Amino acid sequence: MIKKIIPVLLLAIGFSGCKLASVSYSFTGAQISPDVKTFSVDYFSNKTAFAPDLGSNFTEALKSYLRSRTNLTEVTNNDGDVRFEGQIVGFSQRPMEIQNNEVAASNRLTIEIRVKYTNTKDETGKSNFDSRFSHYQNYGIDEDYDAIEADLIKKIVDEIIEDVYNKAFVNW
Secondary structure, three states, X not given: OHXXXXXXXXXXHHHHHHXXXXXXXXXXXXXXXXXXXXXXXXXXXXXXXXXXXXXXXXXXXXXXXXXXXXXXXXXXXXOOOXXXXXXXXXXXXXXXXXXXXXXXXXXXXXXXXXXXXXXXXXXXXXXXXXXEEEEEEEEEOOXXXXXXXXXXXXXXHHHHHHHHHHHHHOOO
């Protein structure tokens, strides 16, 4: 009987010791220090002449992503334990896949966003970054850009947000 209880006790002690570790784990792969309790996302201004709603859309999408993927509480006034701020710095369309008749077979929409991430609980500052993230979507020349623009932008924004999250919390 005691031989059966000892392994169970050792296992329980081992698991309780894991709780004392300085890094928390989630199934998304995020490693967020238990000291970090809050996040803030400052408004991402759009420095381009295109897609006037992109700044507010990106800001809200990033907040929503963080709320759904972390246990952190959102706070305002750029006062979070971890802080995100930045600008939309690039929005461009260009022809792709030039054919023999020198006509593009498709076009590419590219968005570039500068993100500054600050972890106020990281005294070393090693996790902080100020980086540019860029993604694109291709679309056919026969497609009505005005009809698909919102969907293209959403896909690009989703990819950029995932990259930002990974760099901030997954040590990507």
